[in-house]
Amino acid sequence: MTMANAPTASESSVNANLATHQLVIPTWITLLLAIACGAIVANLYYAQPLIGLISASIHLSPSAAGLIVTLAQIGYCLGLLFIVPLGDLVENRRLVVTALCVTVLALIAAALAQTAWQFLLAALVIGLSSVAAQVLVPYATYLAAPEMRGRVVGNVMSGLLLGILAARPLASLIANFFGWHAVFAMSACVIAVLAMVLARNLPTRHPTAGMHYGRLLQSMLGLLRTTPILRRRGLYHALLFATFSMFWTVVPMVLTNTFHLSQSGIALFALAGVMGAIAAPVAGRWADRGWTKPATGLALILAMVSYPVAHIGATGSHFSLAMLLLSALLLDMAVSANLVLGQRAIYALGAEVRSRLNGLYMAMFFAGGAIGSTLGAWAYVHGGWDLVSWCGFVMPLLAMLYYFTEGKAKKSTS
DSSP states (O other): OOOOSSOOHHHHHHHHHHHTTSOOOOHHHHHHHHHHHHHHHGGGTTTGGGHHHHHHHTTOOGGGTTHHHHHHHHHHHHHHHHTGGGGGTSOHHHHHHHHHHHHHHHHHHHHHOOSHHHHHHHHHHHHHHTTHHHHHHHHHHHTSOGGGHHHHHHHHHHHHHHHHHHHHHHHHHHHHHHOHHHHHHHHHHHHHHHHHHHHHHSOOOOOOOOSOHHHHHHHHHHHHHHOHHHHHHHHHHHHHHHHHHHHHHHHHHHHHHTSOOOHHHHHHHHHHHGGGGGHHHHHHHHHHTTOHHHHHHHHHHHHHHHHHHTTOSSTTSHHHHHHHHHHHHHHHHHHHHHHHHHHHHHHTTOGGGHHHHHHHHHHHHHHHHHHHHHHHHHHHHHHHHHHHHHHHHHHHHHHHHHHTTHHHHHHHHO
16 A cells, blocks of 8 residues: 655644644544554454354364454464564554554455354454554553543543454354355454555655664563563453453353353344443543542453352343343453553653553563363353352452552562
């Protein structure tokens, strides 16, 4: 895709804001970035409610069906470690558009896949290239004044989280009427249009890292070793995202086996869970006010109580289904809020390393998500929903125990 060297009118207006000390980020840019992040990251989750349909179609054994989701998450983790750091080295708009072009090709391959190896390879590349969303998130912070950074991150991340939460019901509904291949074909069209819109409207941002790629990657180990807040926030969210991934990997099976919901019913359940994303912009505003620590504690508490809430009521009753939905909302709110709080904290550490910090942070918690998906499937087979719930309760409990050391850690470093 060819991009003109001369800035467009929209690009010039944004650059004018940058030139005046980042007084304000245009609302339409924030909205565009939020939509872009949501549409991109949704590609990681379309397959989650379709595991049964896809595995049967491509002749993948039930024991290996988890690879359909896990490989995309592994690709995403690799992209976070090896592609996102390029945001500190390569012009950001070009990096994003190039990654999206690869995503389009991988989505087309997934839509046309007839065998297991074809789909799994496409899933890996979809995950790898979808990290374009995590180049856009720190990019947004360069357009915002420091005192507005939490709000901007919260607004952009609300779009990303809506993409995660809406991907499942959307995929279920499309697959119900047109088959699972159509889900990936539709997404390929959406991402192709998005790439053209971003290439046309995003202002350029040339990083000032001043180092070659090998040294850039080496510096990430140093950042991880010397940045306690990155390690702490990464561990918090790795545990919460493992809980989240476990829940949404297993819940479709629970809804089918216990509540006898159809694919459309499962889609409606997941769609109701989208409301949990409202916590993201609220958390961003709290972070701007200096309330990060108490807000983090609240997020961890919500995650801890979410699984016990799911067990209120007689099994299979309408009331227990309502409690399961409340559990989903509490968990989604906890994860949305904690994600934004963590990003707000690490983005304050320095603009010149922001993409690398974001890549490390996201890689840590998506690794947690991959573990959660795998553990959830294993726990459901060997102990049913009860064993899954115990695992889901323990993870935020561990995060809470670590949270109680936060004051001691600060005293030891002062």
